[in-house]
Amino acid sequence: MNSNEKEKQVIIQEINKWRESKLLPSEYCDFLLNLYSSGSNAPKKETKKDTKSNGKSSLPRILTIIGFVIVVAIGIYFFLNFTSFHPIMQMTILGIITLACYVVTSIYYKHSNPYIPLISHSIASVLLSVFVLRFLFLYGLDQDISSVHISFLFVFVVWLIMSIALRHPIIFSFGLIGLTVLYNQVVTQQVPSESIIEPQLYWVPVALITCWLGYALYQHKKQHQYSYILLFSSFLYFFMPEINLGWLSRSFSSIQESLALKIIILFILFFIGKSVLRSQVKQTEV
Structure with a gap:
């Protein structure tokens, strides 16, 4: 055995030690062994282990795909047969799906793709309103105005809280719009339609x-x-x-004075606020 072959054997032994101690990835060790031994000393057992590990790593993906297919199949079944279920069963299904969507949103709300949590949050918000509507119809409360107002007050407040917690301003906007419409209905029921003074006390x-x-x-x-x-x-x-009165009376003349007064008040408040902010900035700089 000449000196070159001895050097190769020493190098091969060192590479095998690197493999055993995992100083280098097995792919690099295989490449070096093939380079110095022309493929004769390449370990076959390790490649089998690699194939086994690859098989094991692909197992979670297969299970995930199977689970997804099962969930989709169950969802399609419930969707097609939803109306044939008992009303309480329908509400239970809606509640579980709504809760699941909120859980998914809370898990993925920091995901790199922002559309995944936004879509699941939107679905949860819609399903929550459907759940409340189904509850009202099931117990015959859909004709009770107070029950409807209280129920949707709950829905919109949940939208606001969850949108702040999960950082979705779009859902927050819809929740605020819902509260505005709900509050406006209550005010219009309490205040005469042609009054301009009393609504100011509410708004x-x-x-x-x-x-x-x-x-x-x-x-x-x-x-x-x-x-x-x-x-x-x-x-x-x-x-x-003014918006309500102008919409109901279809006349701009009935709200001109009130609009002019409020615009003047806004300008005064704007300049006062501007001066206050400037003084605060100067104090912080000093």
């Missing part, structure tokens, strides 16, 4: 509270989108009595 305080909440959320960097939505909503609430 102006709400506008101020919403504006304060928007300003408070603006102090947090991660809540700017919600603050913009609330500030815009407060502006809308401030003029909601």
Whole structure:
């Protein structure tokens, strides 16, 4: 045995040690062994282990695909036979699916693809409203205005809370729109249709509270989108009595004075707020 062959044997032994101690990946060791021994000393047992490990790594994927197919099949079955189930069974299915969608959203809300949690959150929100509607029809409460208002108040509040927790401003906007429509219905039932003074007592305080909440959320960097939505909503609430009266009376002349007064008030508040913000900025700089 010449010196070159001895050197090759030493190198091959070292490579085998690297393989056993896992200093290098098995693919690199195979390549080096083939390079120095022309394939004669390439370990066959290790390749079998690699194939076994590859088979094991593909097993979770296969199980995931099978599970997905089973879930889809069950979903299709329930969808096609949903109306034939007992009403309580229908509500149970809706509740489970809604809860599952919220769980999926909470798990994947930091996913690299933002559409996955948004879609599941949207489905959960819609199913929650369907669940409440089914509950009202099941127990004959759909004709009771108070029950309908309370039920959908619950739905929209859940939308708001979950949208803030899961960081979906779009769902937050829809929840706020729902609350606005609901509150507007309550106000129109309590206030005469041609009155312009009494609605101010309902809407102006709400506008101020919403504006304060928007300003408070603006102090947090991660809540700017919600603050913009609330500030815009407060502006809308401030003029909601005029919007309602103008829509009902179909006449702009009946709300001209109130609109002019509110616009003047807004300009005054704008300049006051601007000066206050400037003074705060100067104090922070000092």
